[in-house]
Amino acid sequence: MNFDFGTILAATAPPAGGAEIAQIVIATTAASLLTAALLFLGLGHRTGRVKILQRVADFSERSSGMPGWLAFPSAVATVSLLTAVVGMYWDIALHIDNGRDAGPLANPAHYFILAGLFGIFSAGFFAMVLPRERPSTVSIRLGRDWWAPLGGVLICACGAFSLIGFPLDDIWHRLFGQDVTLWGPTHLMLIGGAAMTLVGIAVLSVEGLRANASADTPVEELLHTKMLRAVALTGGLLLGLSTFQAEFDFGVPQFQLIFQPILLMLAAGVGLVLARVYAGPGAALGAAGFFILMRGGLAILVGPVLGQTMPHFPLYIAEAVVVETVALVVSTQRPLRFGLAAGIGIGTVGLAAEWAWSRLWMPLPWPESAFPEAAIVGFAAAIAGATIGAWIGAHLSPIPLPRSPQLRRAAVCSAAVLAALVTYGLYTPAQEGVSAQVSLRDVGGPAGREVEATVRLHPADAAADAEWFDVTAWQGGGLVVAPLKRSAPGVYRSTEPIPVHGNWKAMIRLHDGSSLTALPIYLPRDEAIPVGEVPAPSQFTRTFGDEHQLLQREAKGGSPLVTALAYSAVAGIALSLLVLLAWALHRLAVGLRPTRRRVRLRLRALASFQHGGGR
Amino acid sequence: MILPLAHHSALVALPVFAPALVVIVVLLVHRLREKRRWEEEEADG
Numbered sequence: 143m144n145f146d147f148g149t150i151l152a153a154t155a156p157p158a159g160g161a162e163i164a165q166i167v168i169a170t171t172a173a174s175l176l177t178a179a180l181l182f183l184g185l186g187h188r189t190g191r192v193k194i195l196q197r198v199a200d201f202s203e204r205s206s207g208m209p210g211w212l213a214f215p216s217a218v219a220t221v222s223l224l225t226a227v228v229g230m231y232w233d234i235a236l237h238i239d240n241g242r243d244a245g246p247l248a249n250p251a252h253y254f255i256l257a258g259l260f261g262i263f264s265a266g267f268f269a270m271v272l273p274r275e276r277p278s279t280v281s282i283r284l285g286r287d288w289w290a291p292l293g294g295v296l297i298c299a300c301g302a303f304s305l306i307g308f309p310l311d312d313i314w315h316r317l318f319g320q321d322v323t324l325w326g327p328t329h330l331m332l333i334g335g336a337a338m339t340l341v342g343i344a345v346l347s348v349e350g351l352r353a354n355a356s357a358d359t360p361v362e363e364l365l366h367t368k369m370l371r372a373v374a375l376t377g378g379l380l381l382g383l384s385t386f387q388a389e390f391d392f393g394v395p396q397f398q399l400i401f402q403p404i405l406l407m408l409a410a411g412v413g414l415v416l417a418r419v420y421a422g423p424g425a426a427l428g429a430a431g432f433f434i435l436m437r438g439g440l441a442i443l444v445g446p447v448l449g450q451t452m453p454h455f456p457l458y459i460a461e462a463v464v465v466e467t468v469a470l471v472v473s474t475q476r477p478l479r480f481g482l483a484a485g486i487g488i489g490t491v492g493l494a495a496e497w498a499w500s501r502l503w504m505p506l507p508w509p510e511s512a513f514p515e516a517a518i519v520g521f522a523a524a525i526a527g528a529t530i531g532a533w534i535g536a537h538l539s540p541i542p543l544p545r546s547p548q549l550r551r552a553a554v555c556s557a558a559v560l561a562a563l564v565t566y567g568l569y570t571p572a573q574e575g576v577s578a579q580v581s582l583r584d585v586g587g588p589a590g591r592e593v594e595a596t597v598r599l600h601p602a603d604a605a606a607d608a609e610w611f612d613v614t615a616w617q618g619g620g621l622v623v624a625p626l627k628r629s630a631p632g633v634y635r636s637t638e639p640i641p642v643h644g645n646w647k648a649m650i651r652l653h654d655g656s657s658l659t660a661l662p663i664y665l666p667r668d669e670a671i672p673v674g675e676v677p678a679p680s681q682f683t684r685t686f687g688d689e690h691q692l693l694q695r696e697a698k699g700g701s702p703l704v705t706a707l708a709y710s711a712v713a714g715i716a717l718s719l720l721v722l723l724a725w726a727l728h729r730l731a732v733g734l735r736p737t738r739r740r741v742r743l744r745l746r747a748l749a750s751f752q753h754g755g756g757r
Numbered sequence: 758m759i760l761p762l763a764h765h766s767a768l769v770a771l772p773v774f775a776p777a778l779v780v781i782v783v784l785l786v787h788r789l790r791e792k793r794r795w796e797e798e799e800a801d802g
Contacts (some may be wrong), residue, residue, distance in 0.1 A: 283788075
């Protein structure tokens with residue numbers, strides 16, 4: 143199993159690999175107990191023989207004022223998501239700093255991730271089994287007297303989607319070796335499923351709000367009660383969407399720099415516009431505040447407290463201010479117009495603010511040379527994200543908004559734009575013919591040999607307009623990301639001591655245009671792959687090559703047919719989840735809105751009531 | 758004790774997904790059985 147965000151950003155399995163039998167016993171026992179517990183609690187509740195769930199749900203209902211089938215599963219899902227996200231960032235930091243684990247359960251962060259994802263799945267299951275009556279008009283019928291809330295089904299599906307990522311990840315690594323990146327297809331399933339859980343919780347919340355409404359207390363009067371919940375929900379979604387940026391947050395991205403503005407603007411567009419449409423005035427600012435609070439806490443926890451490399455994070459404050467300001471001028475009751483206007487603001491003012499923030503605090507500041515490409519793709523992503531956010535927000539609105547075919551078409555076009563942006567960003571032909579003459583000077587070091595590097599590039603202007611040109615050293619007990627400083631035409635010096643001993647992997651990385659190349663300074667011998675050591679003599683000349691071969695030494699190629707089948711299978715599963723989410727949002731919006739058929743039925747019922755002398 | 762497995766062992770990976778798989782199968786089977794019943798009841802009257 144690789145719940146390896148371990149594979150995610152780190153190196154390989156230990157030499158010879160292996161899973162301790164104790165770990166297999168632990169995993170199997172835990173899985174059996176959990177399955178038994180879930181079925182005992184859930185099916186026991188349905189038959190009325192087990193009262194535990196009902197008691198907990200009643201307590202949650204009394205405490206929150208919301209239906210128990212919303213309050214209790216929401217609490218479980220929230221705690222689980224927080225647990226998983228702590229585990230994820232801790233795990234990434236551990237693997238960046240230390241490389242691989244001795245085994246699947248040899249890393250404490252893995253327990254947090256597993257517990258979190260199981261918790262998410264369990265929350266969805268509890269939501270599905272808890273209601274005694276039909277919880278909402280959009281619920282799914284499971285038995286003669288068993289209706290599962292739509293949101294519960296979604297949460298369950300998202301949790302299962304994440305969990306199936308583990309065995310698929312294993313198969314992937316057997317086929318292609320470890321893909322030491324967050325953006326491996328199966329890794330994206332793990333975090334994507336967890337992030338999409340927030341949509342499920344939002345759907346569940348809308349169902350609960352409608353259930354609480356009555357003739358005396360319409361939904362409109364209940365909206366204020368959901369504000370705090372909605373801010374946490376949309377802030378959580380912003381947090382979830384931002385997990386895809388983690389490689390950039392740690393300073394070890396393996397993809398083009400333009401992906402950072404694309405992902406950032408996408409998250410801001412979707413999360414903040416959705417927040418404002420779904421939850422009303424102040425919600426975008428609240429979501430950004432929630433995000434900063436959570437990510438600030440995570441940064442402190444992973445960095446100073448746990449002693450690992452600290453994950454940095456964007457701010458989203460300017461984007462939130464833009465969204466709130468636009469909402470003063472353009473009504474959120476017209477989601478398409480609002481989304482487009484907000485997207486323009488996010489893609490300009492917001493992007494500029496994040497650009498400035500990257501130069502203040504992010505590990506890899508955006509250079510001038512990234513302009514205008516990064517600004518163009520960021521702008522496009524902001525518009526696309528804001529449109530999709532408006533579409534989701536309109537569907538989640540507890541008060542049904544008028545149906546808008548234009549909004550639906552715009553959301554579909556936005557998805558196509560995003561797909562095009564990703565495809566464009568993934569095209570990275572390696573620049574050939576660049577080499578460097580490197581001189582290393584020993585500077586000691588507390589744990590082993592450390593050096594300063596002088597790098598003479600050929601051709602001399604190869605890094606003149608580079609997006610980044612730095613020394614990266616990792617997996618030997620920490621992380622060093624230090625820019626190379628130009629001292630003469632074509633000559634650069636390192637700005638921090640570079641560790642070249644033990645398990646450290648040290649290299650010079652050059653990202654110029656769409657090319658991502660690297661040159662090894664020192665790489666250890668690794669019997670598990672197997673590969674030999676790349677030594678670090680005091681003088682050497684080496685050629686820059688495709689950096690994925692250095693960063694992902696463990697990866698191995700597969701046949702084109704197997705590769706196509708594997709990608710198609712993962713893409714198919716991911717697409718299924720997205721289709722399920724879109725269908726559910728559509729069902730929610732249509733189910734809350736009186737259709738012609740429902741109006742006809744109501745009129746018929748009224749007529750029959752009147753004829754029967756009901757008056 | 759180390760089993761002669763690759764580091765990323767399907768043997769360990771399967772239990773991770775097993776609870777979700779079992780629960781989903783149980784729910785699906787229940788729904789299919791019940792659906793037949795409620796459809797028959799609705800057809801009867």
